[in-house]
Amino acid sequence: MKAAAGLRPRSRASFAWGRCVRGTYAPSDQAREITKSRSFTKPSRVLARFSLDGGHPAAANTNLLLRGFSFRLGGDGQRSEIFTQSVPIHFARTPEQMLAFLAARIRGPDGNPDWEKLEAFSASNPETLHQADYIAAHPLPASFASTTYWGVHAFPATNSKGETRFIKFKIMPVGEERRRAANEATAKAPDLLQGDLDSRIAARDIRFSVMALLDRPGDPVMDVTIRWPDEDRREAVRLGTIVVTGVEANDACDEAVFNPTNLAEGxxxxxxxxxxxxxxxxxxxxTRRR
Known part of the structure; x- marks a missing residue:
């Protein structure tokens, strides 16, 4: 990933640019029906990070890159750290396929990609084009706050009755639908994403519904390059609401947080x-960033 993006010491290999923020989480009355996890059923503080994909930490002024929203909920040893992005699928099904995908994109000595190698890889791995096809067909709104974010993985969620089912996380902006048309007119203005985000944080004007998409028998839970059938119209439960209330130093998001394997029981x-x-x-x- 570092080689494909261009090696930059102490930066992330992906989603390099980011803004660390704080906020609050308030659970809904329905959260307990889905999970017994205290990180989703109890009110808590939130530490979160908005980000842009790519290896360049200063690439913050474009609406063409994949966006990320990672957040930590809960406390007292009952924390969950969730990463979501502006596309509901990943670009590779396995680590081996991801490695080959990246290797095919490493530029040659002349600084240009090997287009024959790229075309050959895509032809033999068509599922690796699903993410790019989705991005091309779904232009992003002009604000991080107006973006819908998905978790590409299927999480087994267990409620207090001991019932377990798979869910996918979907983070939906609250009250943003009416703003999008006006925002799109300035979607390419310089510094729009960063400036818009900072002004909304200052006004405490960012909130998201944390939704759980519910599985159905036969849903593909092992392949992150494909969506569940009829995913956009299937049943979903609102677990709670995140409200962003302020900015944190970026170092706060570089502590031992935002590892998506850290999940509270449930x-x-x-x-x-x-x-x-x-x-x-x-x-x-x-470790390498430090």
Whole structure:
């Protein structure tokens, strides 16, 4: 990932630019029906990070990159750290496929990609194009606060009755629908994303509904390159609401947080191969940045 993006010491290999923020979480009355996790059923403080994909930490002035929203809920040893992004699918099904995907994109000595290699890889791995196809078909709104974020993994959630089912996280902006048309007119203005985010944080004008999409029999829980059937119109439960209240120093988001394998009891680890690979990868990335 570092080689494909361009090696930059002490920066993340992906989602390099980010804004660390704080806020609050208030659970809904329905949260307990889905999970017994205290991180989702109890009010708590929130530490979160808005981010942009890519290896360049200063690349904050474009609406063309994948956006990320990671957040930590809970306390007293009952914390969950969730990463979501502005696309509901990942670009690779396994770590081996992800490695080959990145290797095909490393530029040659002339600074240009090997287009024949890229085309050959895409032809033999068509599922790796699903994410790019989704991005091309779904232009992003002009604000981090207006963006819907998805968790690409299927999490086993267990409620107080001992019932377990798979859920996917969907983070939906509250009260943003009417703003989008006006915002789109200035979607390419310089510093729009960063400036808009800072002004909304100052006004305490950012809130999201934390939704759980509910599984159905036969849903693909092992493949993060495909969506669940009819995912946009299926049943969802609102677990709670996140309200962003202020900015934190970026160092606060570089502490031992935002490892998506840290999950409070009641939310289990997804079974897919990509999630398993994150356990070591996040620790390695954090250590190298330090």
């Amino acid at each position: 939310i289990g680890r997804p079974p897919d191969a990509m999630f398993a690979a994150r356990c070591a990868a996040y620790a390695i990335s954090q």
